[in-house]
Amino acid sequence: MIRTIIIIVLWPTLMAILYGQEISILRRYSLKDGLPSLTIYDIKQDSKGYLWVATEEGLCRFDGRTFVSIEDAAWHSKAILQIMVDSKDRIWSSLDNEHPEYYADGTVHRIESISRKISRKYNSYHERQDNKIGITHRRSLYVVDEDNNVIESSSINQLQYDIISSTKNALYDDQTILLGYKKQPLTIFNHSDSTVTSIDSKSHKKLEQLSIHSCYQEFDNVWICTSDGLYHGTISKKFHDLTRIMDSIIPYRLTSDRDGNFWLGSKNSGLYHVSRSQLLSATHTNPLLFDIKNVDNVFSFDSIICLAVNRRNVFVYNSRFELTHHFLVGKGDIVYNIVKQGENLYTLCNKELMSYNLQTKKIGTKTPRTSAGIFKHLHELPNDELLIIGSEFLHIRKNEEPLVLDYFPNQKILVSGVVSDSMLWYATSDELYSYNFALKTPPEKIKEIRGFAIHAIFKLANDEAIIITSNGRIDKYNSKTNKIIKSQTLRNTLVTDVLIQEKIFLATPNGVIYVNPFSLEIDGFSEFNEYLQHEDVLFVDKFQENLVMGTKSKILKLQHDAVQNHDKLNLHFDAFFINDSFSSFTTKPVLHHSKNNIRISYSCPFFSLERPYFQYVLTAGKSQDTIQTNESSVYFSSLQPGQYTFTISAKTNLGLNSDPVSLQFDIRPPWWRSTWFYILSICFILLVIYYLYRQNEERSQARYSLLQERLSALQAQMNPHFLFNALQSLQYYISKNDRKRASSYLTIFATLVRKTLESSAQEYILLEDEIDYLTSYLEMEKEKLDGNLNYEFLYNQNLKASTMIPTMIIQPFVENSIVHGFGSRSVRNHIQIFFEKTTSKEIRCEITDNGRFNPPNTPKSGHKSFSSKAVEKRIKLLHQLHKTSPSKNKTGIQILSNADARSVFEEGTTVRLTLPCIQASP
Numbered sequence: 001m002i003r004t005i006i007i008i009v010l011w012p013t014l015m016a017i018l019y020g021q022e023i024s025i026l027r028r029y030s031l032k033d034g035l036p037s038l039t040i041y042d043i044k045q046d047s048k049g050y051l052w053v054a055t056e057e058g059l060c061r062f063d064g065r066t067f068v069s070i071e072d073a074a075w076h077s078k079a080i081l082q083i084m085v086d087s088k089d090r091i092w093s094s095l096d097n098e099h100p101e102y103y104a105d106g107t108v109h110r111i112e113s114i115s116r117k118i119s120r121k122y123n124s125y126h127e128r129q130d131n132k133i134g135i136t137h138r139r140s141l142y143v144v145d146e147d148n149n150v151i152e153s154s155s156i157n158q159l160q161y162d163i164i165s166s167t168k169n170a171l172y173d174d175q176t177i178l179l180g181y182k183k184q185p186l187t188i189f190n191h192s193d194s195t196v197t198s199i200d201s202k203s204h205k206k207l208e209q210l211s212i213h214s215c216y217q218e219f220d221n222v223w224i225c226t227s228d229g230l231y232h233g234t235i236s237k238k239f240h241d242l243t244r245i246m247d248s249i250i251p252y253r254l255t256s257d258r259d260g261n262f263w264l265g266s267k268n269s270g271l272y273h274v275s276r277s278q279l280l281s282a283t284h285t286n287p288l289l290f291d292i293k294n295v296d297n298v299f300s301f302d303s304i305i306c307l308a309v310n311r312r313n314v315f316v317y318n319s320r321f322e323l324t325h326h327f328l329v330g331k332g333d334i335v336y337n338i339v340k341q342g343e344n345l346y347t348l349c350n351k352e353l354m355s356y357n358l359q360t361k362k363i364g365t366k367t368p369r370t371s372a373g374i375f376k377h378l379h380e381l382p383n384d385e386l387l388i389i390g391s392e393f394l395h396i397r398k399n400e401e402p403l404v405l406d407y408f409p410n411q412k413i414l415v416s417g418v419v420s421d422s423m424l425w426y427a428t429s430d431e432l433y434s435y436n437f438a439l440k441t442p443p444e445k446i447k448e449i450r451g452f453a454i455h456a457i458f459k460l461a462n463d464e465a466i467i468i469t470s471n472g473r474i475d476k477y478n479s480k481t482n483k484i485i486k487s488q489t490l491r492n493t494l495v496t497d498v499l500i501q502e503k504i505f506l507a508t509p510n511g512v513i514y515v516n517p518f519s520l521e522i523d524g525f526s527e528f529n530e531y532l533q534h535e536d537v538l539f540v541d542k543f544q545e546n547l548v549m550g551t552k553s554k555i556l557k558l559q560h561d562a563v564q565n566h567d568k569l570n571l572h573f574d575a576f577f578i579n580d581s582f583s584s585f586t587t588k589p590v591l592h593h594s595k596n597n598i599r600i601s602y603s604c605p606f607f608s609l610e611r612p613y614f615q616y617v618l619t620a621g622k623s624q625d626t627i628q629t630n631e632s633s634v635y636f637s638s639l640q641p642g643q644y645t646f647t648i649s650a651k652t653n654l655g656l657n658s659d660p661v662s663l664q665f666d667i668r669p670p671w672w673r674s675t676w677f678y679i680l681s682i683c684f685i686l687l688v689i690y691y692l693y694r695q696n697e698e699r700s701q702a703r704y705s706l707l708q709e710r711l712s713a714l715q716a717q718m719n720p721h722f723l724f725n726a727l728q729s730l731q732y733y734i735s736k737n738d739r740k741r742a743s744s745y746l747t748i749f750a751t752l753v754r755k756t757l758e759s760s761a762q763e764y765i766l767l768e769d770e771i772d773y774l775t776s777y778l779e780m781e782k783e784k785l786d787g788n789l790n791y792e793f794l795y796n797q798n799l800k801a802s803t804m805i806p807t808m809i810i811q812p813f814v815e816n817s818i819v820h821g822f823g824s825r826s827v828r829n830h831i832q833i834f835f836e837k838t839t840s841k842e843i844r845c846e847i848t849d850n851g852r853f854n855p856p857n858t859p860k861s862g863h864k865s866f867s868s869k870a871v872e873k874r875i876k877l878l879h880q881l882h883k884t885s886p887s888k889n890k891t892g893i894q895i896l897s898n899a900d901a902r903s904v905f906e907e908g909t910t911v912r913l914t915l916p917c918i919q920a921s922p
Helices: 002-019 202-208 276-284 675-735 739-760 767-784 811-822 866-882
Strands: 027-029 040-045 051-055 058-062 067-070 082-085 091-094 101-104 107-110 124-127 133-137 140-144 150-155 169-171 176-179 186-190 195-199 212-218 221-226 229-234 243-246 251-256 262-266 271-274 288-290 295-300 305-309 313-317 323-328 335-341 344-349 352-357 363-368 375-381 385-390 394-398 415-418 423-427 431-436 444-448 454-460 464-469 473-478 483-489 497-500 504-508 511-515 522-527 539-543 546-550 555-559 572-578 581-583 598-603 613-619 627-629 633-636 642-651 661-667 764-766 790-795 803-806 830-839 842-849 893-897 909-916
Touching: 040 082, 040 262, 051 082, 082 124, 091 124, 221 251, 229 251, 295 335, 295 539, 295 546, 305 335, 313 344, 335 375, 344 375, 352 375, 375 415, 385 423, 415 454, 423 454, 454 497, 464 504, 497 539, 504 539, 572 661, 598 661, 675 739, 675 767, 739 767, 764 767, 767 790, 767 803, 767 811, 767 830, 803 842, 803 866, 803 909, 811 830, 811 842, 811 866, 811 909, 866 893, 866 909
Parallel strands: 040 251, 169 212, 212 251, 790 830
Antiparallel strands: 027 271, 040 051, 051 058, 058 067, 082 091, 091 101, 101 107, 124 133, 133 140, 140 150, 169 176, 176 186, 186 195, 212 221, 221 229, 229 243, 251 262, 262 271, 288 555, 295 305, 305 313, 313 323, 335 344, 344 352, 352 363, 375 385, 385 394, 415 423, 423 431, 431 444, 454 464, 464 473, 473 483, 497 504, 504 511, 511 522, 539 546, 546 555, 572 581, 572 598, 598 633, 613 627, 613 642, 642 661, 764 803, 830 842, 842 909, 893 909
16 A cells, blocks of 8 residues: 555656656856857867867857957957867868958968858868868868868759758768758768768658757767757667757757767857766666655665665665565664565664565564664675674674674774675774674774774775775775785765775765776766755665666766766966066077066866866976965066976876976076176186285285395394404404414304304304304303303203294394493303294294393493394394284384393393294205
């Protein structure tokens, strides 16, 4: 009784759905999407993937995102009735004009070689196999070569009437054209032999009364756009089965792109995007199978399909989608799974497990749930066994044995799957486990689960298992080693249901994704039509050759062999703007430094609901971060001079991508930042430095020569002074008639003169030679003082034997100590000479006596201290010459009392000399 009531209620709806011919349109493009007009005359696709749309208001290009109108003043008319894209991507257009025209490289070109006397209204174009262009005009055909010259012409005078307009024909191949005429039968014209064949059939008498706008052929199928809607027929049956598919709009042109999308241009209704599966399904039967509220699940088997509806109803349909069985499950239960064993259907709900016999139509034994938890999953095992899984237990059942609980897991089971004859994998909220239900060994943890939920577990061949998560991650495991073999992640994809047969079918909000179970690569994608838009897709299943999918209120079938297969996305540069001015693409543009505001436009023709996104990077000698965008252009302002490479690629969330494309351009620096300017600047600076260096060298050389001359003059002045003092002493001995002492003095004086002559020609003398010279002089003075003179030489340990000091420097100060310090007195005279090296370029000499202290610059009657002044000047010149500076004063000479100098003698004078020194060459 219940079954009869359901059939009576649903029968009118099912009949209307199953036999209705109204096609469901996936998407409509109108003026708000950028179309220049709602009247679409023709649609073609070029080699790059762009759609070219001929409208009443001109030509436009579509890349899946935006419509770009082609505006050119050379167009004779806005309304373009027909277009043809040749192998060179030239857009041939039918206009009310004297000459055929085509669009290429941003401009319109005309075929001037065809006579102006020919009347207007060029009807159609087609490209032959030899890449020559055929032009159909009324009863004439023309062939144009690559240079736009007419090389052939013929006539089709057999026809008693003209072809109505350019959009009234469709080209089958290079030989055959299907022609349509007002109030005439369909005609096939073979332009190789100029034969005409009329198709006369009673089935399309009505069609002869209509205006045929265009025809589209795909293999044996032909779709005819008429003023009464879209008609479908087959060539093999000579159009005896013509069927009207659409009557809600007036179609002008139907065409297909390379990805299997159908595009329909209409009158005053815009452009329609129709999926292949929709059009093929609409040709035979409507894709909508059932329109039933509160659908819980669907289960398909070899010859039947089961619908779980409104929590407790199960409807069974045969292969013709006829209702054959209906039974009820526990009140308020949700049917989780149905397993078919022979003629029995085992239905698992959250409250009970029950069986239904398809032959006797009787309900078998019901097994209620226990206190251990509700039923969750049901799996079919070999030997007609059933694996029953609850939220907190597992059980194997065969025939009608009572329920016995075999295992109690610690956590609630959310998802389970049998991956071998004895192995079950199940997932809790946190972890994935494997359980051997044959041996009943304790379960083993496979991995932890964090941040996502496992949606399904499936068994594959060769001990492999597939685990799919709700966020689109697919892992292939080896079920024996429990290790991941391969992984794939579908970006930003929400999986609502999974089916694995010869392929992995993933139901998502946008459609069904087909994944190869071996490589885990995406094989294709089927979009849902408008029946499933804005609803959550809950399940997907396969019934015979169709995919069955649905929501809570609708169930549809989809021919899954007609899918969209995209090997690669086609990404192209469209425009290059410099300071907001369009610039044509060159191999490597070289720009002025002021033209540094760059905008690059690009597009990726892709006509799915899911639009691609772009990833780009602009590099200038060093790597930079990749930026992601959904915009079809990018703008760079105030770029610095340099060599730039712009690289971009397109991707989709389904894993499709394009090959990266690059554009290189250079921005030249200003002349003051150019390389040659830097080189010239460096050369100029080097020349200035060299000039200043030469000037300094010349001045230094002149100063050195001058100092040398002054030193030589001073030294020449000092030597006579010394000789005068020595001869004066010798005269003293002679005047005293002391021959012995005069002779001894003369011997010492001769030795001293010889050493003086040897050193007078030298600027520097070894320290030990200087000490020998001073020793000879002190011996001579000691003789002069009747032996009343003690002297000693002291050295610092850091002095080397190779140290050289200026000649004739120390002797004048020793002479001053004897002459002005001692005089005639009874005390013992002492002189101490001390040498110490202070730096690598300086040596300090202290001359200390115990005589009278004469402060410096004190005049002494009858004596002119010429030697001290000469030595002072000489030391200053030496320091200037060797670029050294005395440590204490500017002259390098200090005259102190012994008390101030803290000398060993209580009275007397200490003279400190700071002299430049050098090291003798080895």
